[in-house]
Amino acid sequence: MYDDYDQACQWADIVRGLLEVIERGQVYENDEIPDLSEIGGYWEERLPLHHNGQFVYPGRRVGRLSFYHQWPYEPEECQAERGETIWIMDGRILLCRGCGVDGT
Numbered sequence: 001m002y003d004d005y006d007q008a009c010q011w012a013d014i015v016r017g018l019l020e021v022i023e024r025g026q027v028y029e030n031d032e033i034p035d036l037s038e039i040g041g042y043w044e045e046r047l048p049l050h051h052n053g054q055f056v057y058p059g060r061r062v063g064r065l066s067f068y069h070q071w072p073y074e075p076e077e078c079q080a081e082r083g084e085t086i087w088i089m090d091g092r093i094l095l096c097r098g099c100g101v102d103g104t
């Protein structure tokens with residue numbers, strides 16, 4: 001899929017993002033995340049490592065929605081374009097249309 005240089009750049013981007021978070025001491029708190037069960041969904045326990053090579057803010061999860069189709073990809077292999085997203089719960093949550101990762 002990727003050559004070594006591209007992969008190294010992606011990992012560098014992820015590490016840079018993590019270092020920024022550690023420096024600022026910011027974490028996306030679980031109690032800030034709306035409960036999906038009120039619309040028949042849930043948040044996956046597993047935390048995505050990255051979003052097709054792009055940094056994912058720590059604490060962001062994949063939303064599973066029973067009323068919506070299954071996401072075609074896992075976050076790490078997501079092929080959705082940037083901006084291919086869906087707002088749910090009256091605009092409170094933004095999910096990737098490719099994998100369901102929280103992008104709010």
Ligand SMILES: [Zn+2]
Nearest residue numbers: 078096098099
């Ligand atoms: Zn995605």
